[in-house]
Amino acid sequence: MSTHRKVTTSSLMIPQRETMAQRRARRAAERELLRGARQHGAATAAARRAAAAEEERIRRAISAAGEQRPHALRNRRRFTVPTHRATTRNLGGVYLFQAEGGLGADGMLIGTEVYTAGSFFFDPWVLYEAGVLTNPNIFLVGEIGSGKSALFKSMVIRARACGGHRAYVPGDVKGEWTPLVQALGGAVIAVGPGLPNRINPLDEGLRPVGLSDEDWAREVRAHRLELLRSLAEWLGRRALAPTEHTALAIALDTAAENNTVPLLPHVVSLLFAPDQARPLQLGFDSYDRLRDAGHELGHLLGVMVSGELAGMFDQPSTVAFDPALPAMSVDISRLGESNPAMPLVMTCASSWMEAAVRDPGGGRRFMVYDEAWRIMRELPLLRRMQSQWKLARGLGISNVAIMHRYSDGSAVGDAGSEQRALAEGLIADTATRIIYRQKADQIRTTADVVGLNSEEAGMLPGLDRGIGLWRVGNRSVVVKNTLTDAEVALTDTDQRMHADGR
Ligand SMILES: Nc1ncnc2c1ncn2[C@@H]1O[C@H](COP(=O)(O)OP(=O)(O)OP(=O)(O)O)[C@@H](O)[C@H]1O
Ligand SMILES: [Mg+2]
Numbered sequence: 001m002s003t004h005r006k007v008t009t010s011s012l013m014i015p016q017r018e019t020m021a022q023r024r025a026r027r028a029a030e031r032e033l034l035r036g037a038r039q040h041g042a043a044t045a046a047a048r049r050a051a052a053a054e055e056e057r058i059r060r061a062i063s064a065a066g067e068q069r070p071h072a073l074r075n076r077r078r079f080t081v082p083t084h085r086a087t088t089r090n091l092g093g094v095y096l097f098q099a100e101g102g103l104g105a106d107g108m109l110i111g112t113e114v115y116t117a118g119s120f121f122f123d124p125w126v127l128y129e130a131g132v133l134t135n136p137n138i139f140l141v142g143e144i145g146s147g148k149s150a151l152f153k154s155m156v157i158r159a160r161a162c163g164g165h166r167a168y169v170p171g172d173v174k175g176e177w178t179p180l181v182q183a184l185g186g187a188v189i190a191v192g193p194g195l196p197n198r199i200n201p202l203d204e205g206l207r208p209v210g211l212s213d214e215d216w217a218r219e220v221r222a223h224r225l226e227l228l229r230s231l232a233e234w235l236g237r238r239a240l241a242p243t244e245h246t247a248l249a250i251a252l253d254t255a256a257e258n259n260t261v262p263l264l265p266h267v268v269s270l271l272f273a274p275d276q277a278r279p280l281q282l283g284f285d286s287y288d289r290l291r292d293a294g295h296e297l298g299h300l301l302g303v304m305v306s307g308e309l310a311g312m313f314d315q316p317s318t319v320a321f322d323p324a325l326p327a328m329s330v331d332i333s334r335l336g337e338s339n340p341a342m343p344l345v346m347t348c349a350s351s352w353m354e355a356a357v358r359d360p361g362g363g364r365r366f367m368v369y370d371e372a373w374r375i376m377r378e379l380p381l382l383r384r385m386q387s388q389w390k391l392a393r394g395l396g397i398s399n400v401a402i403m404h405r406y407s408d409g410s411a412v413g414d415a416g417s418e419q420r421a422l423a424e425g426l427i428a429d430t431a432t433r434i435i436y437r438q439k440a441d442q443i444r445t446t447a448d449v450v451g452l453n454s455e456e457a458g459m460l461p462g463l464d465r466g467i468g469l470w471r472v473g474n475r476s477v478v479v480k481n482t483l484t485d486a487e488v489a490l491t492d493t494d495q496r497m498h499a500d501g502r
Contacts, residue, residue: 089455103127103472108158110151111482114467120479122155122472123163124398124432125364132473133431136398137389140468141405141446142436147466148402150491151434151481152368153180157490159366160184160326167327167366170353171346173374175333180490186327189319191312191349192334198315199330201227201348202255202262205355206323206362219358224252226384227351228267228301231344233380235300246283247271247294254278264314265305271298304348309341313348321356328353343374347381354388357397365397373403376426379419386426401430405442406449424449433471437463452476 018026088098099116107123124136142148157180159165167184169177178188191197204220211219228248233240240248248267254275255266271294274287284290305314321328330349335342350369357365367388375381392399406427427433433450438460447457450471459469459478466481483491 102477103132103475104130108155108162110155110158111466111480114478114480120470120477122432122470123159125163125396127472128431132475134473135393135429135431136396137392137430138398138400138432138434139427139430140400140402140434140436141438142434142468143404143439145465145493146436146463147468147481148436149176149370149493150466150483150487151436151468152366152370152400152402153177153491154481154483154487156180156327156366156368157184157487159364163364164326165364165366166325166362167368168353168357169327169329169368169370170350171369171371171375172329172331173333173337173342173346173371174493175331176493177329177368177370178331181327181329183490184327186325186329187319187322188329188331190331190334191345192332193308193311195334196318198311198318199313199349199352200261200263200315200317201313201351202264202267203317203352203355205352206321206357206359208359209361220355221252221256223351223355224256224262225249226387227347228252230347230380230384231304232297232300234344234347234378235303236296240297241293243283243293244297246281247274247290248297250274250278250281250290251294261316263316264301268298268301268305271295271301303341304344308339309345312345317352321353323356323359323362343378343381346371346375347384350375350388351384358391358395360395363396365395366400367392367397368400368402370402372401373405373408376401376403376408376423379422382419382422382426386422386429389426389429399430401426405438405446407442407445431473434468435460435471436468437461437465 014026015022092098099113099118102113102116102118103121104126105119105121106126107121110120110122112118113120124133124138127133128136140148140151156165156167159167167181167186169181172178172188175190181188189197189199191199202224205223207216225248229240229245232244232248248271251267251270251274252262254270255262257278258275259266272291274290274294276287280287280290284293303309330353332342332345332349335345339345354367357367369375369385372385375385389399391397427449435446435450435452438446440461443457443460446452446460447454452460452469452471456469456476463469464480466483468479468481470477470479
């Protein structure tokens with residue numbers, strides 16, 4: 001309702017006859033009355049406004065800019081205080097409501113941040129581009145059954161939906177990725193005793209666009225040689241002698257020259273019987289010497305082509321790698337989880353798949369090494385894994401290693417040993433480390449490796465299934481991975497525990 005009132009005046013009585021002077025005087029008196037009334041009205045309104053402003057001023061705790069009053073906290077000069085840095089624990093004494101700001105809403109939804117109840121999103125490529133991460137690799141450790149594989153399975157599903165990312169699982173030890181890969185429209189290659197599929201780990205893989213013939217040949221040779229050396233060193237439980245190195249390289253080169261697709265049996269038979277039509281390489285003055293140098297190697301690598309592993313990796317591949325597929329896994333569960341040859345099989349399958357994803361133009365891809373501890377425990381296989389880790393950034397691949405505890409990688413070798421240095425280097429080359437529930441005796445190693453403070457380390461034994469501490473670059477967030485009903489069905493590894501046999 002308006003408080004403005006219009007002021008008017010009129011003479012109540014005008015004499016019938018009045019002189020001009022009287023009329024002038026009467027009108028002047030009327031105007032005077034009117035002016036007085038208006039002035040009074042304006043004064044009343046101004047007083048009302050001033051009273052309202054004063055009331056508002058008193059109500060406000062902090063004075064307005066330029067306002068002068070006692071304790072106004074204002075100064076002619078800009079008010080500056082030196083930056084004060086403190087831990088959130090101390091700052092909590094000043095302002096209670098502090099929470100990690102999150103990593104933004106780009107990427108796939110993982111679940112909720114436990115302390116803020118906010119949504120948590122993650123995409124290693126997005127965060128790499130934003131400068132939060134220095135590489136897209138991920139390490140995940142957690143006790144048996146803590147939900148590690150389920151986390152990555154849900155990530156793979158969501159990454160496919162959000163960004164069209166692809167996922168490869170080179171060694172699916174339990175065959176647990178099969179339903180998921182099939183649901184995504186991918187391909188599962190099952191290899192094992194009695195199965196018809198064959199994988200040739202010496203396949204050259206997919207050639208990246210723009211690589212010269214020479215560079216490509218060099219890359220293929222290095223990849224094959226690295227695999228053969230790792231296998232031989234693991235089988236012999238020792239490093240190769242220099243003459244053995246050369247003998248192995250000669251056998252591989254000869255196998256590649258004499259066959260369109262070299263196979264492991266070609267290399268093995270050339271180690272036992274070098275090709276005498278080939279000129280002798282410098283350092284070997286007779287074919288007998290060359291044969292002696294390769295003889296033991298032939299026996300070591302012979303394991304791959306005879307006995308239990310025969311028929312898995314010793315023939316031309318019966319399957320082709322299709323880079324257009326959304327997901328691919330190599331199911332090696334038929335071999336039996338506790339088979340001592342499992343690390344060997346995982347390495348061959350990984351090598352085959354790694355050769356196939358060497359195209360940097362292949363888009364964003366996850367390479368998931370579930371049960372990576374089986375490889376990380378073995379020095380020669382770990383060495384090969386590390387070189388793959390180093391390549392990740394250039395290829396646009398996010399390598400994901402899943403294991404039970406960090407001591408699988410670092411404590412097996414003594415302090416100062418090559419194995420320990422390699423494992424620690426691998427972990428250092430991993431910008432995202434996720435820690436699920438850990439046993440009390442593992443806390444110290446985990447805290448040392450990841451660089452956790454005492455609060456973070458203390459929470460690890462009490463983490464529930466599906467909840468983990470995420471160290472993303474140098475940020476820490478506790479995240480609960482939430483699964484949809486469909487995802488629970490696809491990630492269920494508890495079937496054998498269900499009484500109804502679900
Ligand atoms: N966030 C979650 N919400 C609901 N169920 C979950 C969650 N995470 C895992 N599970 C269920 O818990 C079970 C065990 O999970 P998972 O197989 O991922 O554990 P793991 O840590 O990989 O175990 P292992 O060490 O044996 O490989 C699965 O049946 C899975 O569906
Ligand atoms: Mg698992």
